[in-house]
Amino acid sequence: xxxxxIKQPSRRRDQRLEFRTTAEDRELFARAAELAGTDLTGFxxxxxxxxALRVLADRTAFELSQEQADAWDEINxxxxxxxxxxxxxxxxxxIFVDG
Numbered sequence: 353x354x355x356x357x358i359k360q361p362s363r364r365r366d367q368r369l370e371f372r373t374t375a376e377d378r379e380l381f382a383r384a385a386e387l388a389g390t391d392l393t394g395f396x397x398x399x400x401x402x403x404a405l406r407v408l409a410d411r412t413a414f415e416l417s418q419e420q421a422d423a424w425d426e427i428n429x430x431x432x433x434x435x436x437x438x439x440x441x442x443x444x445x446x447i448f449v450d451g
Contacts, residue, residue, distance in 0.1 A: 365393075365397065369400075381395065381396065
């Protein structure tokens with residue numbers, strides 16, 4: 353085995369994020385962080401990141417089973433439908449362009 357090292361992308365935390373919360377929630381977060389074996393910053397960062405990824409997941413990517421992927425491909429390989437009204441609409445001059 354050669355001595356090659358794979359360099360991981362930097363995950364250095366150099367940005368600050370502040371937010372207000374209640375005393376009760378702060379205590380809740382601190383207890384959870386302690387039980388998770390991390391500090392409050394690490395706990396908040398990890399769980400905010402997970403929450404953000406979940407919110408964005410269906411807006412950035414989606415997963416399909418092989419059967420669903422095959423159906424998706426079949427739909428996208430179909431020829432486009434002829435929509436005369438849409439073609440007529442798109443042929444009109446734009447109201448946003450002078451002329």
